[in-house]
Amino acid sequence: xxxxxxxxxxxxxxxxxxxxxxxxxxxxxxxxxxxxxxxxxxxxxxxxxxxxxxxxxxxxxxxxxxxxxxxxxxxxxxxxxxxxxxxxxxxxxxxxxxxxxxxxxxxxxxxxxxxxxxxxxxxxxxxxxxxxxxxxxxxxxxxxxxxxxxxxxxxxxxxxxxxxxx
Amino acid sequence: xxxxxxxxxxxxxxxxxxxxxxxxxxxxxxxxxxxxxxxxxxxxxxxxxxxxxxxxxxxxxxxxxxxxxxxxxxxxxxxxxxxxxxxxxxxxxxxxxxxxxxxxxxxxxxxxxxxxxxxxxxxxxxxxxxxxxxxxxxxxxxxxxxxxxxxxxxxxxxxxxxxxxxxxxxxxxxxxxxxxxxxxxxxxxxxxxxxxxxxxxxxxxxxxxxxxxxxxxxxxxxxxxxxxxxxxxxxxxxxxxxxxxxxxxxxxxxxxxxxxxxxxxxxxxxxxxxxxxxxxxxxxxxxxxxxxxxxxxxxxxxxxxxxxxxxxxxxxxxxxxxxxxxxxxxxxxxxxxxxxxxxxxxxxxxxxxxxxxxxxxxxxxxxxxxxxxxxxxxxxxxxxxxxxxxxxxxxxxxxxxxxxxxxxxxxxxxxxxxxxxxxxxxxxxxxxxxxxxxxxxxxxxxxxxxxxxxxxxxxxxxxxxxxxxxxxxxxxxxxxxxxxxxxxxxxxxxxxxxxxxxxxxxxxxxxxxxxxxxxxxxxxxxxxxxxxxxxxxxxxxxxxxxxxxxxx
Numbered sequence: 001x002x003x004x005x006x007x008x009x010x011x012x013x014x015x016x017x018x019x020x021x022x023x024x025x026x027x028x029x030x031x032x033x034x035x036x037x038x039x040x041x042x043x044x045x046x047x048x049x050x051x052x053x054x055x056x057x058x059x060x061x062x063x064x065x066x067x068x069x070x071x072x073x074x075x076x077x078x079x080x081x082x083x084x085x086x087x088x089x090x091x092x093x094x095x096x097x098x099x100x101x102x103x104x105x106x107x108x109x110x111x112x113x114x115x116x117x118x119x120x121x122x123x124x125x126x127x128x129x130x131x132x133x134x135x136x137x138x139x140x141x142x143x144x145x146x147x148x149x150x151x152x153x154x155x156x157x158x159x160x161x162x163x164x165x166x
Numbered sequence: 167x168x169x170x171x172x173x174x175x176x177x178x179x180x181x182x183x184x185x186x187x188x189x190x191x192x193x194x195x196x197x198x199x200x201x202x203x204x205x206x207x208x209x210x211x212x213x214x215x216x217x218x219x220x221x222x223x224x225x226x227x228x229x230x231x232x233x234x235x236x237x238x239x240x241x242x243x244x245x246x247x248x249x250x251x252x253x254x255x256x257x258x259x260x261x262x263x264x265x266x267x268x269x270x271x272x273x274x275x276x277x278x279x280x281x282x283x284x285x286x287x288x289x290x291x292x293x294x295x296x297x298x299x300x301x302x303x304x305x306x307x308x309x310x311x312x313x314x315x316x317x318x319x320x321x322x323x324x325x326x327x328x329x330x331x332x333x334x335x336x337x338x339x340x341x342x343x344x345x346x347x348x349x350x351x352x353x354x355x356x357x358x359x360x361x362x363x364x365x366x367x368x369x370x371x372x373x374x375x376x377x378x379x380x381x382x383x384x385x386x387x388x389x390x391x392x393x394x395x396x397x398x399x400x401x402x403x404x405x406x407x408x409x410x411x412x413x414x415x416x417x418x419x420x421x422x423x424x425x426x427x428x429x430x431x432x433x434x435x436x437x438x439x440x441x442x443x444x445x446x447x448x449x450x451x452x453x454x455x456x457x458x459x460x461x462x463x464x465x466x467x468x469x470x471x472x473x474x475x476x477x478x479x480x481x482x483x484x485x486x487x488x489x490x491x492x493x494x495x496x497x498x499x500x501x502x503x504x505x506x507x508x509x510x511x512x513x514x515x516x517x518x519x520x521x522x523x524x525x526x527x528x529x530x531x532x533x534x535x536x537x538x539x540x541x542x543x544x545x546x547x548x549x550x551x552x553x554x555x556x557x558x559x560x561x562x563x564x565x566x567x568x569x570x571x572x573x574x575x576x577x578x579x580x581x582x583x584x585x586x587x588x589x590x591x592x593x594x595x596x597x598x599x600x601x602x603x604x605x606x607x608x609x610x611x612x613x614x615x616x617x618x619x620x621x622x623x624x625x626x627x628x629x630x631x632x633x634x635x636x637x638x639x640x641x642x643x644x645x646x647x648x649x650x651x652x653x654x655x656x657x658x659x660x661x662x663x664x665x666x667x668x669x670x671x672x673x674x675x676x677x678x679x680x681x682x683x684x685x686x687x688x689x690x691x692x693x694x695x696x697x698x699x700x701x702x703x704x705x706x707x708x709x710x711x712x713x714x715x716x717x718x
């Protein structure tokens with residue numbers, strides 16, 4: 001079976017150690033997490049975890065059913081690409097000279113990013129969007145001297161009515 | 167009314183009908199044990215030699231009675247000593263509630279004396295656990311623990327209570343045990359589809375596991391076997407669900423299962439898997455397991471479907487409920503040719519062993535014949551465990567207590583103590599080996615103090631037999647660390663503990679000792695000398711199939 005990236009969304013009780021329980025389960029069952037975000041929801045008792053991992057249909061169903069068994073998990077579902085929105089935030093620190101600055105700014109503008117800090121020899125760019133957009137942006141700037149990159153990992157939401165029971 | 171945390175623990179145990187607890191006191195648990203003192207007329211506490219023994223005893227109690235086993239331990243080493251016992255219960259889906267004390271909340275996280283984060287340690291081996299450092303959370307955590315331990319697929323839950331919480335006052339409102347979430351709904355459409363598949367099958371076989379015993383679906387299973395005329399095979403966790411002499415039972419499946427069972431699964435066109443999980447000791451080669459068959463699986467745990475072996479039809483739900491719904495749609499029919507064929511493959515493998523004076527099989531059969539059918543057999547782990555699984559005349563559920571999933575050497579004596587406390591009227595026979603018994607024989611002191619007439623049969627071959635067997639077969643007889651040359655005199659040791667000890671080198675000597683043991687009021691050990699070249703047979707090596715079966 002072919003491996004593909006899966007994005008899953010988990011609603012969990014907003015208690016101490018809940019993240020440990022989820023991550024530990026992924027770890028001991030041999031599933032590698034590519035990215036993970038945890039955030040508050042409109043319900044203070046519930047947090048939302050978005051996990052991206054690589055797997056096939058069999059591993060996906062294993063991890064869904066195993067995670068579902070955890071006492072702290074209220075709901076779990078996959079965010080299918082066709083009917084979900086994924087977003088990610090990127091911060092990038094780039095070395096600049098007076099020759100490169102405007103060229104970089106041009107790329108940032110095309111991608112609708114923001115320059116949030118500027119100094120004589122570097123700048124920091126903020127960009128949000130779908131992960132592919134961030135990938136594309138990074139590729140565009142690959143030819144410059146990138147000092148540091150930080151990405152939040154995907155958070156996602158399904159289009160239309162809420163998937164799941166919560 | 168206002169109660170202290172330790173009193174709330176006792177009240178909630180009573181709410182759940184708990185009258186027996188196994189455990190060991192300690193500094194952080196002082197308030198809990200002080201309340202236990204006040205409740206001693208209603209809650210009977212069995213003090214063990216070691217917390218591991220207490221955990222296995224709570225587990226054995228649960229396995230023999232069907233109730234939830236409860237164990238207490240203090241912080242730090244008290245709690246970590248429970249770990250193997252909790253993991254054993256987890257792997258075999260046994261309902262258990264472990265209550266540990268921790269240091270006072272003001273000391274948590276400061277590496278205080280006997281402080282350990284036991285919730286962290288037990289995270290992967292409990293269904294859930296609670297760290298309670300607020301008295302307001304205690305009652306809910308305890309009630310939830312009993313619910314979780316018994317809901318769906320059963321298992322252990324741990325509650326870690328800080329010392330200050332065990333002494334804090336809080337308003338307590340008595341309540342009934344929490345309702346268990348209902349089992350997953352079973353669609354009648356799925357039932358009909360599966361019934362149709364069963365009705366079409368020419369060469370069906372039922373392969374069942376501990377889930378059938380846990381769901382108490384013995385009668386429904388027997389009816390399915392009878393009505394649809396299907397031969398059956400079982401895992402070690404399900405020994406006794408179907409009588410050992412059932413005409414359509416092919417015996418144990420898997421690595422040390424019977425030739426008939428393994429061959430039948432290999433040739434079948436339909437495998438009906440009930441309450442079982444295709445572990446690596448059964449589906450030794452997941453690609454070729456039941457290679458000619460469609461597979462139906464019924465299990466309460468959705469994560470067991472397609473975990474190890476690809477399943478064609480599945481139902482997630484309680485076995486008893488599923489079978490009850492299924493039976494009316496299953497046609498009464500016969501599969502004479504198939505049943506005769508597979509039943510004809512049943513033959514015992516008897517390897518003559520020159521010079522062997524006392525054979526394991528004879529010991530087991532003799533112990534069965536000299537006791538009634540209510541006897542509970544408990545094992546440790548190793549060769550004796552497999553011999554017991556193969557040769558005990560299984561007649562009942564909850565009567566063969568063995569560490570199937572984790573394979574815990576040292577499980578047996580604690581579990582026997584728990585079983586005897588749960589079933590004072592029943593005979594408990596503990597089969598062990600000299601290797602396993604050395605691990606936790608210290609619990610003899612518990613059996614003596616409690617006056618428990620457990621008969622321990624030590625299959626003493628002077629080697630760590632199972633590993634010795636593998637080294638013989640696969641490692642050029644390199645007996646690396648399996649011939650310990652111990653000089654333990656089990657008869658004297660038994661006497662030292664205040665128990666009775668006998669020694670047997672022939673079947674006559676064994677039977678004589680066993681008959682004497684039956685009249686004793688306390689624990690008895692019978693040290694049986696067996697030949698170290700005795701093997702557990704047949705055997706299919708890891709990753710093998712019926713083609714690779716070793717029979718001598």
